[in-house]
Structure formats: C-alpha cells, structure tokens
Amino acid sequence: MRALGIVSAAVIAFPVFADTVVPARTIRPHQIITEMDVTYAAGDLLSGFGQLSDVIGQEARVALYAGRPILVGDIGPPAVITRNQIVGLRYAAGGIMISTEGRALERGAIGDRIRVMNLGSRATLFGQILEDGTVKVRN
Known part of the structure; x- marks a missing residue:
C-alpha cells in the first residue's frame, strides 16, 4: 500500500506533455506549409496542433515564427481566389x-x-x- 502512494505521488509530480506542432523556420503569411516547414516541440497546447498532417498543406494566415506553437486560427485552407482576380x-x-x-x-x-x-x-x-x-x- 505504501509503494502505491509513492508511485502515485511520482506521477503527479511529473506531468506528461504531448508534442505540439511548431514551425522549423519563419513562415510568411499566404505561404503553403510543407513537411520541411514544421516539426514537433515538447508541450501541450489546447488551441494548437498535435499532428503534422493537420498542418501540412494549409496556408499561413499570419506570420508563423520558428519554435512558437501554431494555433488553430493561424492557418486555414489555401486560397483559390486572390484580390483583384x-x-x-x-x-x-x-x-x-x-x-x-x-x-x-x-x-x-x-x-x-x-x-x-x-x-x-x-x-x-x-x-x-x-x-x-x-x-x-x-x-
């Protein structure tokens, strides 16, 4: 019983983090995100992405800076119509x-x-x- 208390205390003391998708380099607005543009970083962010496949092929709506998490509102589907077209x-x-x-x-x-x-x-x-x-x- 005493060993179970030590194990549960150890789990509480060391939280588990999932990986978050971050840019490997700065990505400019309106640029399509490729495999070489993104990587994983340790950390858990509710409004971010956990899978590279969710980000690859999307278009950056704002500048994305290396090492900072990519948030849900920062990317979207690629534009098919441009202004003045x-x-x-x-x-x-x-x-x-x-x-x-x-x-x-x-x-x-x-x-x-x-x-x-x-x-x-x-x-x-x-x-x-x-x-x-x-x-x-x-x-």
Whole structure:
C-alpha cells in the first residue's frame, strides 16, 4: 500500500506533455506549409496542433515564427481566389441562372464568403467560392 502512494505521488509530480506542432523556420503569411516547414516541440497546447498532417498543406494566415506553437486560427485552407482576380459569377433563382464576370475584392478559399464587384453594373455583391473557382452570388 505504501509503494502505491509513492508511485502515485511520482506521477503527479511529473506531468506528461504531448508534442505540439511548431514551425522549423519563419513562415510568411499566404505561404503553403510543407513537411520541411514544421516539426514537433515538447508541450501541450489546447488551441494548437498535435499532428503534422493537420498542418501540412494549409496556408499561413499570419506570420508563423520558428519554435512558437501554431494555433488553430493561424492557418486555414489555401486560397483559390486572390484580390483583384477576375472570377466567374453565378446567380440562380426561380429556374433562371445568370452567369457573368466579376472582380474579387477579397482573397478566399473554397467555401469562404467574399465580396465581389460585378464588372457590368459595378455593384458590390457577396458570394461563396465554389470548388471550380467561381463565386455563387447570394441574394
């Protein structure tokens, strides 16, 4: 019984840490993260990443500095549309579909909601980026 108390005290005295994903070098915003950009560091962070596979292929939203943990809000899916890019716009309602061109006023990834300007009317609209790189305009 006495040995069990010593063992449990030793476990409490030495907490176990998991590995946290950190940049191996500074990563600039809008850069795609590769295997060579990240590594593990000792430490447990609730809002960080524990697996390299969760980070590789993502895009840095902010500057990531070597040795500092990568937080959930620091990365996201890669952008498919950049600011000022000419994009296809689609609007569908009541069995009618309208397609035209617009200019992206923001950058974004698939599924993001961005502002676009209709080149014909110069109206600013909001739309969601589709998988094919076009923007589905919402009313």
